[in-house]
Amino acid sequence: MKILMVCLGNICRSPMAEGIMRDKINEYGLNAQVDSCGTADYHVGDSPDHRAQKTLKQHKSDISMLRGRQFQISDFDSFDLIFTMDDNNYGNIMALARNEEDEKKVEMIMNKAYPNENIPVPDPYYGGINGFEEVYQMLTLACDKIAIGIKN
Numbered sequence: 001m002k003i004l005m006v007c008l009g010n011i012c013r014s015p016m017a018e019g020i021m022r023d024k025i026n027e028y029g030l031n032a033q034v035d036s037c038g039t040a041d042y043h044v045g046d047s048p049d050h051r052a053q054k055t056l057k058q059h060k061s062d063i064s065m066l067r068g069r070q071f072q073i074s075d076f077d078s079f080d081l082i083f084t085m086d087d088n089n090y091g092n093i094m095a096l097a098r099n100e101e102d103e104k105k106v107e108m109i110m111n112k113a114y115p116n117e118n119i120p121v122p123d124p125y126y127g128g129i130n131g132f133e134e135v136y137q138m139l140t141l142a143c144d145k146i147a148i149g150i151k152n
């Protein structure tokens with residue numbers, strides 16, 4: 001199972017989701033891989049935002065080695081599940097889908113915890129450190145559901 005986490009910049013939410021999901025894969029002993037990317041190219045090659053790194057570190061997780069990259073069409077072939085953080089990311093990725101098979105892989109990540117509610121993971125970039133902790137808590141809930149779904 002190959003999972004792709006998608007946000008706008010790939011320096012805040014989706015690298016956090018990648019780190020959290022990687023820990024869940026290890027915790028549950030799953031045969032799965034996770035990666036992340038952004039819909040935009042603003043932060044290609046950049047490390048995760050220092051606040052994202054700090055928040056994960058407080059929860060004993062290290063995402064310092066991750067680097068930003070932009071979504072590419074071939075990701076539809078490389079990944080089984082594509083989770084977007086908000087409705088903008090969702091719309092942007094769905095607009096790139098080539099067929100129904102691509103479309104079926106794409107889902108708003110919080111729908112794993114709260115089905116059909118389309119709750120966005122708020123962009124913490126312009127706020128303070130507390131926004132990152134909120135994102136961490138939301139993503140932990142969703143990644144746990146994803147892990148349970150893969151295990152069963």
Ligand code: 4NP
Pocket residue numbers: 007008009010011012013014038042123124125
């Ligand atoms: P992310 O947050 O999509 O969670 O990585 C953002 C990071 C950077 C920008 C916007 C959102 N930016 O405009 O540079």
